[in-house]
Amino acid sequence: MRRIDLNCDLGESYGAWQMGQDEAVLDAVSSANIACGFHAGDPGVMRRTVQLAAARGVVIGAHPSLPDLQGFGRREMALSADEARDLVLYQIGALWSFAKSAGVPLRHVKPHGALYNMAARDAALAAAIAAAVAEFDRGLILVGLAGSALLAAGRNAGLHVAAEAFCDRRYRADGSLTPRREAGSVIHDVDAAVAQGLSIALHGRAVAGDGSEVAISADTLCIHGDKPDAAEFARRLRAELERAGVAVAALGAAA
Template sequence: MRRIDLNCDLGESYGAWRMGEDDAVLAEVSSANIACGFHAGDPETMRRTVRLAVARGVAIGAHPSLPDLQGFGRREMSIGTDEAYALTVYQIGALAAFAHAAGGALHHVKPHGALYNMAARDASLAQAIAAAVADVDRGLILVGLAGSALPQAGRAAGLAVAAEAFCDRRYRADGSLTPRREAGAVIDEVEAAVAQGLSIALRGEATAGDGSRVAVAADTLCIHGDKPDAAAFARRLRAALTEAGITIAAPARGATA
């Protein structure tokens, strides 16, 4: 039976600012990527979100970002490999502590936003992130864009990796994501996004913005928790995948540290 992971970026509230429907989304997904305070989230939000994930039996992942609260981590910055390594270790360590305190354990790491997209293109940056994950815990799974430099770096570092695809993002013909600054980069219509998720899960392909078919071999599908309809979309996508005979489950961790 075909299996696929459903992951969602969560814990992105900060101070008095509230974002998302984390509890409702956690009822539908198998993995949670929890903000670590650099692009969103704060200590209390991290604690609360981790505890919700533990209660739901959802795999807990660190979602490290560039230090960009104002830009929600979506603005690219010039960053060296040493700094990338250090900020990744720092954020993983913070979330791992909350997971331990809640009686759970960290399962995976997925970079956020601009850091994710930069690491998909830049092999040296991807290697620094992979090294940071491996040095913290070689049992952690590294999540990265399917077919990009990040999963490749993870495998080279001896990590288990999960190749990720997006239901609500438009692909380019080369398999990269259409940048958010371009028109049509985000698929807002729920049924169209569900259809893309099903196509990736069942056939390993998506339709690019130019109409061509793009091969996308994915282990996990992403749901963006900052969307206003995130919970409704998660329910609809999970139902569609289940009806198609696909089991929703987080991948197994790699080797122990």
């Protein structure tokens, strides 16, 4: 039976500002990437999100970002390899403290937003992120865009890696994601996004923005928790995957 993980970016509220439908989404996914305070989240939100995930048996991962609360971590910025390593290590440690308090392990690390996209193409930045993960715990899984420099850096650092694909993002012909600033970069139609997720999980391919076919080998599919229909989409996607004979299982789970 085919297996795939469903991950979602969660814990992205901040103070009185509420983002997403975390509790409802957690009922449908197998892995949670929890914001660590640099693009979203605060200590209270981090604690609550860890507890919500743990209560549902959803595995927990750190979702480190560039230090950009105002821009939700989606604006690129220049930083040195040392800066990148340190900010990722800092954020992993912050989330780990809440996971330890809740009595659950930290399973993976997935960079967020601009940091994720920059590391997909920048080998030096990718190596710095992989170094931070390896310094913290070589047992952690590094999640990155399928076919990207981040996965190559993770392997070079001796880490387990997981190739990620996106149901609701339009791909370019080279397998990279269409930047959010471009029209059509996000697939808003739930049916179309579910269809893309199924195509990736079952056949290892998606249709790029130019109409060409892109080969994508994925271990995990991402659901964006900041979308207003995130819970509905998560439920629909999981149901359709299981109907097609694909088992949803968390990263690192025993076969």
